[in-house]
Amino acid sequence: MIKVGIIGATGYAGAELVRLLLNHPQAEIKWYGSRSYIDQNFADIYRNFFELVDASCMDDNMEALADQVDVIFTATPQGYLAGVLTEEILQKTKIVDLSADYRIKDVSVYEKWYGITHKSPQFIQEAVYGLCEINRNLINEQTRLIANPGCYTTCSILTAYPLVKEGLIDPSTLIVDAKSGTSGAGRGAKTPNLFCEVNENIKAYGVTSHRHTPEIEEQLGYAAGHEMTINFTPHLVPMNRGILVTEYASLMKKVTYEEVKAVYDRYYKDEKFVRVLPQGVCPETKWVEGSNYVDVNFVIDERTNRIVMMGALDNLVKGAAGQAVQNMNLLFGLEEATGLNLVPCFP
Amino acid sequence: MIKVGIIGATGYAGAELVRLLLNHPQAEIKWYGSRSYIDQNFADIYRNFFELVDASCMDDNMEALADQVDVIFTATPQGYLAGVLTEEILQKTKIVDLSADYRIKDVSVYEKWYGITHKSPQFIQEAVYGLCEINRNLINEQTRLIANPGCYTTCSILTAYPLVKEGLIDPSTLIVDAKSGTSGAGRGAKTPNLFCEVNENIKAYGVTSHRHTPEIEEQLGYAAGHEMTINFTPHLVPMNRGILVTEYASLMKKVTYEEVKAVYDRYYKDEKFVRVLPQGVCPETKWVEGSNYVDVNFVIDERTNRIVMMGALDNLVKGAAGQAVQNMNLLFGLEEATGLNLVPCFP
Amino acid sequence: MIKVGIIGATGYAGAELVRLLLNHPQAEIKWYGSRSYIDQNFADIYRNFFELVDASCMDDNMEALADQVDVIFTATPQGYLAGVLTEEILQKTKIVDLSADYRIKDVSVYEKWYGITHKSPQFIQEAVYGLCEINRNLINEQTRLIANPGCYTTCSILTAYPLVKEGLIDPSTLIVDAKSGTSGAGRGAKTPNLFCEVNENIKAYGVTSHRHTPEIEEQLGYAAGHEMTINFTPHLVPMNRGILVTEYASLMKKVTYEEVKAVYDRYYKDEKFVRVLPQGVCPETKWVEGSNYVDVNFVIDERTNRIVMMGALDNLVKGAAGQAVQNMNLLFGLEEATGLNLVPCFP
Amino acid sequence: MIKVGIIGATGYAGAELVRLLLNHPQAEIKWYGSRSYIDQNFADIYRNFFELVDASCMDDNMEALADQVDVIFTATPQGYLAGVLTEEILQKTKIVDLSADYRIKDVSVYEKWYGITHKSPQFIQEAVYGLCEINRNLINEQTRLIANPGCYTTCSILTAYPLVKEGLIDPSTLIVDAKSGTSGAGRGAKTPNLFCEVNENIKAYGVTSHRHTPEIEEQLGYAAGHEMTINFTPHLVPMNRGILVTEYASLMKKVTYEEVKAVYDRYYKDEKFVRVLPQGVCPETKWVEGSNYVDVNFVIDERTNRIVMMGALDNLVKGAAGQAVQNMNLLFGLEEATGLNLVPCFP
Structure with missing residues (x-):
């Protein structure tokens, strides 16, 4: 043990x-x-x-x-x-x-x-940046220190990673509009996190200044092969758990649904914890609640030559504790999903 | 399998x-x-x-x-x-x-x-009434048909059972005021179950006429040793899961906290799925969410000679599917908690 | 002005x-x-x-x-x-x-x-207890000090008052099970009032010891003509505003729906802010939100010889500020509803 | 009358x-x-x-x-x-x-x-497009037919209008990420709008295809002086009322906070129903709930040369019925705010 x-x-x-x-x-x-x-x-x-x-x-x-x-x-x-x-x-x-x-x-x-x-x-x-789907080969029994990724970061990176890595989107146009449940704000007793302040309300916060921004930029920059600067805007949503990101970027060239889907599948079809949803199905945070899954999908907009990418996860699981356990498993040579067979809980 | x-x-x-x-x-x-x-x-x-x-x-x-x-x-x-x-x-x-x-x-x-x-x-x-904590000895590999108890019923019965069985309360005075999350209403597309109708709202329904009433009366009547008639009032609460019951009854004699606690412990201290909370701690539905637990507790009111009993469970787990699996385990001679090691999910 | x-x-x-x-x-x-x-x-x-x-x-x-x-x-x-x-x-x-x-x-x-x-x-x-519907004749331009009633209290009293006053129910059997939105807990930064602690949760609190208990007992005691002792149990509901009370009492004699309805109407049909709902319609907090109304109704249970009374109000309006303005109007000789023509906001 | x-x-x-x-x-x-x-x-x-x-x-x-x-x-x-x-x-x-x-x-x-x-x-x-703040001079006692703007549209347009009109942003880069409460989905009994499906959940829908898109494009196109094509992504938020838009666009030139603020003030300081918030304060839907206000603000991101604009309104008031009454007032020569002195209701 x-x-x-x-x-x-x-x-x-x-x-x-x-x-x-x-x-x-x-x-x-x-x-x-x-x-x-x-x-x-x-x-x-x-x-x-x-x-x-x-x-x-x-x-x-x-x-x-x-x-x-x-x-x-x-x-x-x-x-x-x-x-x-x-x-x-x-x-x-x-x-x-x-x-x-x-x-x-x-x-x-x-x-x-x-x-x-x-x-x-x-x-x-x-320290190894512990986003297992990307850095798995760097995490093993010799590794001593894991920097477990942030909640927004995990969701933001995994949603865009294949397209950035493959050069399908223009990194300089990437905009991440993120929505989070309130557990991300922690258990500290602060007025803005009171039930009556959060409930029946939505707001942006940390606009242009949230600390997960440079983390996303650094990691996606490695994928792009050069430095990136993005807009990242988090929002507080009246729910306990869940992060949804909606990401916008210009396409580098005309692509079909099938071409983009093939790219996502290439990166994720063997990933237990990343689910690329069927065409036309938008990720919803409730469908991953309590589990270690990230659900992703995309829609191509021919009118604007942009792609809209979406990703959803449970901020306390894949966005924090679940990913930490996934890292622990790798650190000790266990099967990566050990203890993480969590079926999402709906409703 | x-x-x-x-x-x-x-x-x-x-x-x-x-x-x-x-x-x-x-x-x-x-x-x-x-x-x-x-x-x-x-x-x-x-x-x-x-x-x-x-x-x-x-x-x-x-x-x-x-x-x-x-x-x-x-x-x-x-x-x-x-x-x-x-x-x-x-x-x-x-x-x-x-x-x-x-x-x-x-x-x-x-x-x-x-x-x-x-x-x-x-x-x-x-048919065996499949409230395992009470009828466990009737459920085994020979049993063919289980009537899995209702969600309100499970919570209402287990909360009062030891005191009814031991004659500590007057059964004719029992009042059950129950509060349920909305998943209990099912997935049917009905206007009263729309988000905007349920959210930011609470109401009673089925007052004096809810169908779980005779089920509670029959089962607690067996414990009392005679027929019982109770008031049962369900309420719809703006949350997905969870049932809380608040039960009122007159005490048959003056009793101390310790005496009543000893009765609850006698019935439940070996029950994996019933947790008698520490003195002064009221059950909350969130603390059992996603799990098969029922949390119970009570407060004696010397002023009115009544006892207030409280119980909480997840209506879809111990109130439905979890209890069904618990019954299945008994039907096939498995350890009763097999597959039910669900840690409640908070927040 | x-x-x-x-x-x-x-x-x-x-x-x-x-x-x-x-x-x-x-x-x-x-x-x-x-x-x-x-x-x-x-x-x-x-x-x-x-x-x-x-x-x-x-x-x-x-x-x-x-x-x-x-x-x-x-x-x-x-x-x-x-x-x-x-x-x-x-x-x-x-x-x-x-x-x-x-x-x-x-x-x-x-x-x-x-x-x-x-x-x-x-x-x-x-000090005059400022429950205008009951003490209106004591509040006028000579009055100097108004004790504005509590939120739970207003709802609890108005729901039962006509039946207590007319001797239709046995005051010693009165049980008040109350449910409140979270604004009643105030804006203080306390962990139990955080969004993640209240949301998707319901619990009782202050069982047998809530401070609104003696206030209800005193005022209803005046109506009964003698001292009363009741059970009052408040619950915290995941919504911002609203109080619902469900009250149980034994009937002093066999009565019909029409007889009880006539009593409620006698007391309330000229009361602008108390609405006795049609038969079979249970009060819901959402239908009074943002307004100064109290909605009340009742169901007779012949099986148990009890009556279940229900009342709903907005705790910040009729349960606090609205009632305070109603008192102010009386204190200055204005029409009692001045400034209180608030149409409930739904959804 | x-x-x-x-x-x-x-x-x-x-x-x-x-x-x-x-x-x-x-x-x-x-x-x-x-x-x-x-x-x-x-x-x-x-x-x-x-x-x-x-x-x-x-x-x-x-x-x-x-x-x-x-x-x-x-x-x-x-x-x-x-x-x-x-x-x-x-x-x-x-x-x-x-x-x-x-x-x-x-x-x-x-x-x-x-x-x-x-x-x-x-x-x-x-038909006159009834966005009073922009088309007020077209709406008078001779007008016969008002096309009352959509909820998302009103919020999206008013948030960006001054900057589009003044040519401060590049219209081809405009992205509108919108979040709406559930009353926007109407009262029809559909499974996706049930409480348990919406609560504790957030999702995008109608990605690249929502019908408010061409309405925003047309109206902002008039302001820009040429046709526009935008990305508009609506999201469903677990709350009854409120729309928040977060809008992204590239700046046409380097501008200071004060310069942009001066533009907003020029357009809106005499507008009763548009409130330009103080620097650093993000609009929240709860602060306008029940009222006819739109709250707007912006943050300049020097790193990306973009501006993030935000707007919030109550979809049923300024996004529908309130704006309709505002139009009615103009149609009959009344003071525009008649009957709309609604103080936002918090919490």
């Missing part, structure tokens, strides 16, 4: 990790780290785990933890892991970081968008 | 059966019956199953089906199974009926509340 | 007062009191008022305010008004208090349920 | 017209037309109007109606009005058409996008 520690176990992403790992046949949670709830029963904080988890929350002592577990998931605020990570820790345990600390290779880009100084840039190059 | 047929697979309860059975280690769905969608791809009707189910909907030919499968789940309108069931069918296959046709032992009560004539009353006595 | 000051203008009830008073033909808001947002533009706190309100939030100096306005609405935490009210203030201005400070005549009951010492019990007897 | 007839009074837009007209000081509804509910009490179909409307639904006899009323609102399916309109009717009464029949000047465009033959193209040129 893989011994697991979670730092930040009482955030929504941390709790989702617990949900998934409880049914994972080869992992066992040894440490429920939560600085806010030290010594409190974890199942008192998340009552869905009543009688399923019998453990108290622990302080987040990375060094002590590294001695005890095989892998640490850090579901922590930006800057936390960068501030405590050491070579000693990495020699003792693997780390899957759900924060953004090691996602962006250019530290100056990270520091500009996040507004903080990176405390341990020496580990950035080693 | 147990070969399974589902009649009514494209209703919400039917689709939930599919969700659960896909991950059941010892069952295999052979027949997706749906008169409304014959020959259509099941995964086109419920896109959560895209790439997970590759089968077309079939007509609901019970006789043909009985030859092919070990168990049939009927998630059908009231009266359907009673109209087609025969001794021949029961000799070939087991049946778990999610409709009300065989739940009520007194056929005149059934006919009065449902307003239809029962077409095969000869099977009523044989 | 009546000059109005609001203390607590940035709570949900305070902001609803602003919404109503902006369209009131004979009132003018002079003071937007909000200790939390002093000197901030009120329309920055509630952007629905952008270009409609051009005023900054002020500190809550009751004495200064009393010199400037004709009436003060206090939409403040329990104990605030009791702590600052003086005879001098009451000689200068009228007060409509939306808190509970002067609702309960027996100060020991208040202190027990609210857990605080009442700082100015000398004004309790003078 | 203006005598008003409504054809299609029992759709959501028709019922919203009733809500607004009931409080209009100079209009009186004489005819509640609804083919589906002939002779039924209108208040039985929409119970918010209980005791407020005492009238039965009538058949939709346009000729009879034209003799009795001063203006007819047609809130009817596409093609209905075109099929029945005659010169005789227009000589007797004015018409405000909430359908699309007379919105598009090029009948071949109409027929292509709507897939129906236009039955009375002879009235298309006479």
Whole structure:
């Protein structure tokens, strides 16, 4: 059994990790780290785990933890892991970081968008960007540090990746209009996240300035073979879970539905967790809820010579905890989908 | 592998059966019956199953089906199974009926509340009321016909059962005020179930006349040892899943919290799917969503000499498909929780 | 024009007062009191008022305010008004208090349920309980202090009042099961009120201990002619606005629908804001949203000799700000419905 | 008093017209037309109007109606009005058409996008496109036929209009990503609009093919001075009311926030119903709910040389019934905002 520690176990992403790992046949949670709830029963904080988890929350002592577990998931605020990570820790345990600390290779880009100084840039190059569908061959039992992708990022990248990689769309025209459920905002007690403020409402936020922008640009830039600049606009939707992205780009040449479909299929037909939907079916977040799937599809607009790409995932699963478990599986040589046979829950 | 047929697979309860059975280690769905969608791809009707189910909907030919499968789940309108069931069918296959046709032992009560004539009353006595926590010893490999309890009923009965059975409350004072998510209303296209009619709204319905009333009365009457008459009032809540019941009854004598808690524990501490919450914690439907749990608790009101009991479950799982699978497990001698290790999904 | 000051203008009830008073033909808001947002533009706190309100939030100096306005609405935490009210203030201005400070005549009951010492019990007897439909004749231009009823209370009382007053039901059997939208919980940033915690969820809270209980008991007790003890259970529903109460009581004698309907009509047919619905139609909160109406109805259950009464209102209007304006109108000799011709908004 | 007839009074837009007209000081509804509910009490179909409307639904006899009323609102399916309109009717009464029949000047465009033959193209040129903020000078007591703009259209056009008109953006780059509440889908009983299908879900629909596309293109094309082709993608959001548009376009030259703001202010500072929000504040649908406002704002993205424009309105008010009343006011020489002093309702 893989011994697991979670730092930040009482955030929504941390709790989702617990949900998934409880049914994972080869992992066992040894440490429920939560600085806010030290010594409190974890199942008192998340009552869905009543009688399923019998453990108290622990302080987040990375060094002590590294001695005890095989892998640490850090579901922590930006800057936390960068501030405590050491070579000693990495020699003792693997780390899957759900924060953004090691996602962006250019530290100056990270520091500009996040507004903080990176405390341990020496580990950035080693970290593998854990989007398994793209970087699978970089993740194995020798890998020590995974930068688990962001929720918006995973959805945005996987939706456009084949067409960017194949040069079918003009990267400079890419616009990502994203819509997210409210669990993405976390469990912090803030007025804008109150039920009455979110319910029956939709708004954009972080327009031109959301921190997932450079992450998308960097990863899609690798696919394009050159730097990219995009517009990314997130919106808050009155639902708990789910991200939908609607992406617009100009086509490089006239293409048919069948040609584009063939490209998507080439990249994804063997991918268990990416489903290219039948022609004419738009992805809906509800159809992937609770599961590790990303559903994608596209429509070609001959009138404007653009393509509209769409993708949907569950932000807490494929957008966070599910992908983290997928990475863990690769890190320990397990079958990649182990513990992730989650059938989407509808309605 | 147990070969399974589902009649009514494209209703919400039917689709939930599919969700659960896909991950059941010892069952295999052979027949997706749906008169409304014959020959259509099941995964086109419920896109959560895209790439997970590759089968077309079939007509609901019970006789043909009985030859092919070990168990049939009927998630059908009231009266359907009673109209087609025969001794021949029961000799070939087991049946778990999610409709009300065989739940009520007194056929005149059934006919009065449902307003239809029962077409095969000869099977009523044989049918076992499949509330496993209470009737487990009646359900085994010899059992042929299970009347799977209603959603409101399961929640209402399990919440009050220990206190009725032990004579702690006066059965004639029992009032059940129930609140349900909208999936309980089914997938039929009716104006009152439109998003805009249900959302931001709450109402009672079927006041004094809801069909789950006699089912609760009969089962709790067995516990009380005599006939009972209760008030049962369902309400429609703007959420997809979940039932909460709030039950009121007068206490037969002065009791302490500890005494009542001891009674609940005696009945439920070994029940995997019933969780008696800690003192002061009220059940919430979200904490059991997607799982087979029923959470219960109570508060004693010394001022009025009443007790307020509360219970919560997921109407599509413990209130329908999960309980049906629990029954199937017993029917085939499997461990009762097989395939039901569903961790509640929050948020 | 009546000059109005609001203390607590940035709570949900305070902001609803602003919404109503902006369209009131004979009132003018002079003071937007909000200790939390002093000197901030009120329309920055509630952007629905952008270009409609051009005023900054002020500190809550009751004495200064009393010199400037004709009436003060206090939409403040329990104990605030009791702590600052003086005879001098009451000689200068009228007060409509939306808190509970002067609702309960027996100060020991208040202190027990609210857990605080009442700082100015000398004004309790003078205060008029401002449930206009019942106490209209006590509210006039001489009245100085109105205790505006609670949201649950208004709904609970008006739903049962005629039957209690006429002795048709046994007051000792009254059970009130209430369901409320989330705006009743206020705008405070607390984890349990976050979108993801409330959405897709329902729960009871304050079971046997909610503070509106003694308020209902006192007022219905006046109608009954003797003290009453009831069970009152509030529930939190995933919607912004609305309260629905479902009330159960034993009938004192056999009565017909027509007899009970005649009683309701006698009390309410001339009441503009109470609508007794047609037979068989259950109140729904959505049908009164945004308006000052209370919709009521009932069903007699011959089987149990009980009656089920139901009532619905908008907790921020008839349950708070609308009723406060109704009281203001009476206090200044205006037509009672002035400014309250609000057509319910559906959907 | 203006005598008003409504054809299609029992759709959501028709019922919203009733809500607004009931409080209009100079209009009186004489005819509640609804083919589906002939002779039924209108208040039985929409119970918010209980005791407020005492009238039965009538058949939709346009000729009879034209003799009795001063203006007819047609809130009817596409093609209905075109099929029945005659010169005789227009000589007797004015018409405000909430359908699309007379919105598009090029009948071949109409027929292509709507897939129906236009039955009375002879009235298309006479019809005035009733976007009052733009076409106010064309709407007066001589005007006979108003084509009331679509909900998405109103929001999409008003958000971009000043910048298109002033040539600040490149019209060929305009992309409109729109999000709508579910009341836009109407009250028809269809499975995709059921609560459980819409709730906790978001999806795009009508991608590259939604019928509001040519309407936006035509109107913004007038502003641009040449034909335009855009991408328009609507999305269904789990809320009752509200439309949010997020629009992307390339800037024609480098501009500052102040320059763009000055353009918006020039067009809208005297417009009562268009609110240009303060810098940095994104429009939210909740802040305009129930009112006739459109809130707009923008963010310049120097990195991509694009501008992101945002607009929010209530689809049933400014997107339908409110705008229709605004048009009616102009048609009868009333102050344009008469009866539209609706304060947005929050929360």
